[in-house]
Amino acid sequence: MPGALMDPQLIELARRYRLYYKICRRCGARNPITAKKCRRCRSKNLRLKHRESKSR
Ligand SMILES: [Zn+2]
Numbered sequence: 092m093p094g095a096l097m098d099p100q101l102i103e104l105a106r107r108y109r110l111y112y113k114i115c116r117r118c119g120a121r122n123p124i125t126a127k128k129c130r131r132c133r134s135k136n137l138r139l140k141h142r143e144s145k146s147r
Contacts, residue, residue, distance in 0.1 A: 112139075116136045
């Protein structure tokens with residue numbers, strides 16, 4: 092089971108918010124839901140965004 096690198100809470104959170112991700116308002120990079128900082132510019136200005144399946 093590939094889950095050794097993640098905490099159970101993060102796994103459950105990722106499972107719960109599988110359709111969600113965070114977008115950095117500064118550089119626009121897409122970060123995982125578990126990210127507290129942008130992995131690109133390390134900014135805390137992240138916004139939770141919903142991935143719409145009905146994009147078309
Ligand atoms: Zn960023």
